[in-house]
Amino acid sequence: MKTILKMLLYAVIGFAAGYLTLELLYGRNIGGTLDVVYFWLSIVMIIIIIGLLLYAFIRRRNLISLTKDKNRNMTDDEFDAYSYNSFNVITVMTSVSLILSFMSLAIQTMAAENPWLIVLTVILVFISLYMSIRASALINIVYPDRNLPEPGEKKYNQKLLAATDEGELFVMAKALYTSGALTSALLFFAMILMIFYSIITEESQIFSIILLGLIMIINQLKYSYEIREK
Amino acid sequence: MKTRLRELRARDSLNQTQLAKLAKVSRQTISLIEREEYIPSLLIAKRMANIFNEPIENIFIFDEEEL
Numbered sequence: 001m002k003t004i005l006k007m008l009l010y011a012v013i014g015f016a017a018g019y020l021t022l023e024l025l026y027g028r029n030i031g032g033t034l035d036v037v038y039f040w041l042s043i044v045m046i047i048i049i050i051g052l053l054l055y056a057f058i059r060r061r062n063l064i065s066l067t068k069d070k071n072r073n074m075t076d077d078e079f080d081a082y083s084y085n086s087f088n089v090i091t092v093m094t095s096v097s098l099i100l101s102f103m104s105l106a107i108q109t110m111a112a113e114n115p116w117l118i119v120l121t122v123i124l125v126f127i128s129l130y131m132s133i134r135a136s137a138l139i140n141i142v143y144p145d146r147n148l149p150e151p152g153e154k155k156y157n158q159k160l161l162a163a164t165d166e167g168e169l170f171v172m173a174k175a176l177y178t179s180g181a182l183t184s185a186l187l188f189f190a191m192i193l194m195i196f197y198s199i200i201t202e203e204s205q206i207f208s209i210i211l212l213g214l215i216m217i218i219n220q221l222k223y224s225y226e227i228r229e230k
Numbered sequence: 231m232k233t234r235l236r237e238l239r240a241r242d243s244l245n246q247t248q249l250a251k252l253a254k255v256s257r258q259t260i261s262l263i264e265r266e267e268y269i270p271s272l273l274i275a276k277r278m279a280n281i282f283n284e285p286i287e288n289i290f291i292f293d294e295e296e297l
Contacts, residue, residue, distance in 0.1 A: 076247035080257045145251075167259025170268050 034201065038111040045104040046117070049097045049124050056093035056131055059086055060138065067141055083142045087135075094135045098128035180223070187216050232291040235264050238282045253277045 063086045066072050072079060101124040108118045136151040149159035164172070191212050194205040239249055246264070250257040255274060262268040269290075270278070279286045 075245060077245050077257065080247055081261075084258065165255045165259050166271055166274065167262045167268055168256055170262065171258065 035111050038107045039114075042104045042107040042117065042121070045100045045107075046120065046124065049100050049104065049128065052093045052097040052100075053124075053127060053131060056090045056097070056135070059093075060090050060135070063087070063090070063138070064141060087138050087142050090135045090138060091132075094128060094132040098125070098132050101125040101128045180219075184216060184219070187212050231266060231269050231293075231296065233263055233266060234289050234291070235260070235278065238284065238289065242282065249281070252281050 063083060066074075066079070067083065074082065101121055105118070105121040105125055108114060108121050133151055140148055140150065146163060148163050149156050153159065191209055194209050194212070197203070198205045198209075235249075239245070244252075246257045246260045250260045253260070253274060254277065259268070259270070259274070263270050263274075275286045275290055278289050282289060
């Protein structure tokens with residue numbers, strides 16, 4: 001699954017890069033070319049979203065049926081590891097599909113403007129949102145003995161953090177630290193990419209560059225504020 | 231830090247999930263400690279000592295250099 005997704009992603013990036021380079025070299029209408037690229041990109045996104053949602057749905061159903069099955073062919077430890085990993089995978093799948101569906105909706109409304117595809121992406125946004133909320137609720141099915149908050153409860157995040165034990169906090173801190181560092185690097189890279197994009201396509205990305213810069217500054221300030229000596 | 235948690239669990243016929251319930255932590259925490267990727271707090275170490283009826287230093291063993 002991972003390899004297929006990777007290959008698909010490389011194929012899409014390779015196709016887009018090659019197509020754009022050819023268009024740039026032969027000096028044709030870059031605006032029109034980008035619209036075509038965006039259209040096909042959103043089609044690929046829609047296919048990926050549907051695939052992710054289907055996979056998340058099947059994995060969720062399997063997890064729930066295994067949770068209810070008292071005669072499952074697994075030890076307690078194996079089942080706990082399986083359910084933890086399943087919960088993780090389902091959460092990632094639904095979150096990625098939500099992000100992709102918003103991206104696809106943006107492309108459809110601004111660049112491609114195909115009414116049927118706009119309707120389809122709006123539906124996918126709502127399904128992804130619904131599945132994301134349902135994915136959060138899975139934690140109470142996986143861990144019925146733990147006193148965990150229900151999604152939608154007031155101060156859900158604080159309550160969930162308070163219910164987390166020290167080992168889980170340790171794993172989360174390590175993961176957040178590495179993903180935070182990666183996010184900063186990627187945002188910086190995105191800013192540089194946008195500058196080049198603005199120059200090549202003559203489509204100003206100044207607003208997005210300023211927005212990314214502000215996010216990076218707020219992120220850094222928030223981190224410094226949280227770790228300061230009190 | 232070395233830990234004898236896995237050995238003591240086997241001695242008392244406990245799986246990670248059962249030990250986690252007794253120690254009031256998650257199974258992931260037990261797994262982390264057993265893999266020696268995480269040094270538990272004094273509170274959890276004391277709970278382990280009570281569960282296995284062993285002193286803390288018999289469960290969690292430090293090198294001289296670490297102390």
